[in-house]
Amino acid sequence: MNAQLEHIKSLSQNGKKLHAIKELKEHYNIGLKHAKDLVDGLEDNSIQLEHAEKIIAQYQKSGVVERQDGVERNQVKKQSTLIKKPKKNYTKLIILIISILILVYFFFVRQEI
Numbered sequence: 001m002n003a004q005l006e007h008i009k010s011l012s013q014n015g016k017k018l019h020a021i022k023e024l025k026e027h028y029n030i031g032l033k034h035a036k037d038l039v040d041g042l043e044d045n046s047i048q049l050e051h052a053e054k055i056i057a058q059y060q061k062s063g064v065v066e067r068q069d070g071v072e073r074n075q076v077k078k079q080s081t082l083i084k085k086p087k088k089n090y091t092k093l094i095i096l097i098i099s100i101l102i103l104v105y106f107f108f109v110r111q112e113i
Helices: 002-013 017-028 032-043 049-062 075-082 091-112
Strands: 064-066 072-074
Touching (some): 002 032, 002 049, 017 032, 017 049
Antiparallel strands (some): 064 072
């Protein structure tokens, strides 16, 4: 794993940052954003190679993957995000409020006239 990360680090430091991100993304099957963040960290030495290995392992363990359409999803949350929630229908609530207002008008305001 270290040799691959060293290669990716050297690519980013030699001005081939996009190639490094692509290679990291494809080799470890992580999302584009995560790959970019790791390459940025490796390039400016804010992330050490050993720590990068742990970060990649956490991404892979948590199930952060990139689907073919390019959208990152957490496999655990994938099912809940794909379920469409029905739109709330406020028609019954509006009818109830109007009915109450009409009743209040007829019982209280009309009696005063």
